[in-house]
Amino acid sequence: MDLKDIKLEKNGEHLYIQLFNELKKLITNQTIKDKTKLPPIRDFATSLNVNSVTIINAYKLLEKDGLIYKKVGSGSFVSYNKNSIDIGYMDFSGKDSNIDSFPLKEISGSIVKILEDDGVNAFKYEDPDGYLPLKEALANYFKFYNITTRAELIQIVSGGQQAIDIVSKALLDFGDTVITEQPTYHGAVKSFLSREARIISIDIQKNGLDIDALISKIEVRKPSFIYIMPYNQKPTGVTYSYENRVQLLEIAHKYGFYILEDDLGSELEFDLNNRSLKSLDKYDRVIYIKSFTPLFMPGLRLGCIIPPEKIFNKFLNIKTSTDISTPGLIQRAFTNYLNNNNWNEYYKTLSINIRSKSLLIKDILMSDFKDLISFDSELNSPHFWIKLLKGDSRRLRDICIIYGIDITPGETIGVDYSNYFLLNTKSIPKENIEPGLIILKKAINLLYLEY
Secondary structure, eight states, X not given: OOGGGOOOOTTSSOHHHHHHHHHHHHHHTTSSOTTOBOOOHHHHHHHHTOOHHHHHHHHHHHHHTTSEEEETTXXXXXOOOTTOOOOOOEEOSOOSOOTTTOOHHHHHHHHHHHHHHHGGGGGSOXXXXXXXXXXXXXXXXXXXXXXXXXXXXXXXXXXXXXXHHHHHHHHOOTTOEEEEEESOOHHHHHHHHHTTOEXXXXXXXXXXXXXXXXXXXXXXXXXXXXXXXXXSOXXXXXXXXXXXXXXXXXXXXXXXXXXXEEESOGGGOSSTTOOOHHHHOSSSOEEEEEESTTTTOTTSXXXXXXXXXXGHHHHHHHHHHHHSSOOHHHHHHHHHHHHHSOHHHHHHHHHHHHHHHHHHHHHHHHHXXXXXXXXOTTOXXXXXXXXXSSSOHHHHHHHHHHTTEEOEEGGGTOGGGTTEEEEESTTSOGGGHHHHHHHHHHHHHHHHHTO
């Protein structure tokens, strides 16, 4: 069919909607074949006797539906395969929790139990440093991970971001220095900058922070603290070696600064030799923060800080002035869950689930994407830090969204990472990984056609 023969009703619905529907029909019944170039906007408008805006808007709708793609300098092309798999929205960004492992029955049971037993007391303000039975339950829980602490030294907070903000307000003044990994968590960077601190970044190596680079920076300017994520570091996926952790502790002791250790799911046990810096800290230099949000319950903001004893009160004063207390119902329900369910069994199941998904993604990336991307295939992590050969990952995400999948573009980590993106295993069911990656591969190929 000649596209110039398309008939539009001037007195009907909007012309661009009519044209969109006509072209969609021709594409999906394959009258217009995959990869066919559509007419240039001005020529098509002239042949149909319509305004160019009509063509532009119709093409935009086709692109949004994933039926065409634009190639810079060349025009718009059909992108339709009748054998493609419609699997709905696929989240590789990791924004949501592990839906396929979430212990909904146990958590809902804990909430109901607290409401029945505690009544209106469940909604009262708790102590600023947290609900004592929860702190006691956590002190017992941390023993399993070789962290010995007292309940009174645990401070309950509303998630990891609040923990970082409290540390920043307690320890940073104008002009103070913080050393971070490169790349690192952008939320932490924003918190440090809000205190007008000076940030020095040090590259991540395969075994952890570059020790030589760290020492050279410290000898010029001692930091108030260094901020690290030693397990499955986000975004790189690096897990620090035991030797690297011990070296960091010795350096902190020698030069007199603190280490802010952000625990992003060490319980996953991707590295069975994992030991937190806090568990190895004989000098009391580690400020340990643990969020139960990323792996367990993102909508229920809950975490804790275990600071060195001599600066505990600094953190408590900041917490009190920030939000008085973390919601009591959440604290009490989580206490009930910890005391009456096998938390470690949940994490064991979760670890097996995520490890299985991670290995599947790695195998597919290595076999089907080897000429499209680069990543460190030697790492074992629940997420993948992937470099594009060309193009911008924000544009890649735009294409992915059209096809029903989501990723995290590198620009959300930092301006220097526009050609990187993050692929997370956390939110996606295993049975959808392969079809989802088929779509991702198509999206990357479409991106590369634009360059």
